[in-house]
Every structure is written in structure tokens, then in C-alpha cells.
């Protein structure tokens with residue numbers, strides 16, 4: 001092994017930390033720069049949901065894997081016990097949206113920031129902690145730069161994804177089809193942020209999860225949470 005590797009790793013980590021501290025977004029390129037091993041971040045958007053969240057949590061517990069949940073406040077306000085369970089079982093509970101209605105939240109920076117704050121109040125009420133981590137509904141990919149910079153200027157980090165179960169596009173897909181889609185979009189990347197959805201109609205996602213976790217374990221990835 002190269003004897004300079006630990007020093008190089010420390011330098012890379014310090015660099016990544018500085019980038020984050022100075023308000024830039026936490027994105028896949030920063031992550032891949034900091035990591036020397038193959039990593040996968042499992043992320044679940046839009047929950048919690050009565051039917052699917054417990055199934056996802058059961059599989060994660062059984063497989064001893066931690067994940068990140070980007071939650072919707074409107075779904076969580078009457079299901080705080082599910083957020084509490086996510087938090088207590090060692091997962092990250094982060095902000096996705098309060099209403100998830102694009103026309104409202106993306107109307108202007110003020111609407112966006114107030115939607116984020118409202119979602120964060122629900123997270124704090126359930127877990128005792130505010131989150132500083134955010135995922136834009138639909139991703140940041142094609143949003144106006146002023147909306148993205150309003151979020152980072154307010155002190156939030158955000159994260160998109162680079163692989164997906166494709167469980168919002170593939171209607172009525174079986175668990176096997178979703179697992180196959182997930183592995184295909186991973187396409188052997190070293191640092192993977194995998195998108196999945198946690199919603200009442202996504203039972204197949206929860207059923208596909210174990211197979212996808214087995215794939216990553218077999219391929220030598222380590223599981224991380226934000």
C-alpha cells in the first residue's frame with residue numbers, strides 16, 4: 001500500500017469539509033473525492049407511509065444497513081412515530097418538502113424557504129433535532145440557480161442522486177424489475193447515491209430492497225448515510 005495514502009485521505013477529507021462549511025452543496029463529486037472505498041447511500045424520498053416505511057425499516061434493520069429518509073412534512077405530521085423510529089434506529093431524517101407541490105414551493109425563494117422550514121419543524125418535533133440536509137423535489141438538476149443558491153445561503157446542504165430504483169417512472173413494476181433497474185442505473189459507479197420512494201403505492205420498492213442490498217454487499221460497497 002502507498003504509505004502516503006493516509007495523509008492523502010486526510011487532505012481530501014479536509015478539502016471536502018471546507019467545501020461543505022463554506023456553504024457549497026454536498027454533491028456526488030465531493031463525496032467521490034473524499035472516499036477511497038466504494039460507497040452507497042440509500043435514500044428514500046416522500047415518506048413516511050403507514051404501509052411501506054415499516055417494511056423498509058425492517059429490511060434495513062435485518063441487513064444492518066443505515067439509510068437516509070428525505071421526508072414530506074404533510075405525510076409526517078400525523079406519523080411522527082415513524083420519523084422517531086427512523087431516527088432511533090440510526091437513520092438520517094432529512095428535509096424534502098412540507099407540501100411537495102412544485103407550483104407553490106418553486107414560486108420564489110421565500111416560498112421555497114418557508115416550505116423547508118415548515119418541514120424541518122415537523123422533523124424537530126419528532127426527533128428533537130433540526131436537519132440541515134435537503135433534497136429538492138424533482139432534484140436540483142433543472143432549477144433556476146437563484147432557488148438553489150437561496151437554499152445554500154440559508155445554510156442547508158443538498159444532495160441529488162446518481163442512480164435510481166426508477167420506481168416513479170416504471171408503473172406497476174415488480175420487485176425484481178425494480179431491483180434490476182437499480183443495479184442497471186448504478187452501472188458499477190464507485191460512489192452511489194441511490195434514489196427510492198417511500199409511499200403507500202411503493203410496496204414493490206420495499207420488496208426489492210433486500211435484493212439490492214445483497215447486490216451492493218456482494219460487489220464490496222460500504223453503506224453510508226448522510
Ligand SMILES: [Zn+2]
Pocket residue numbers: 045046096100137138
Ligand atoms: Zn419527492
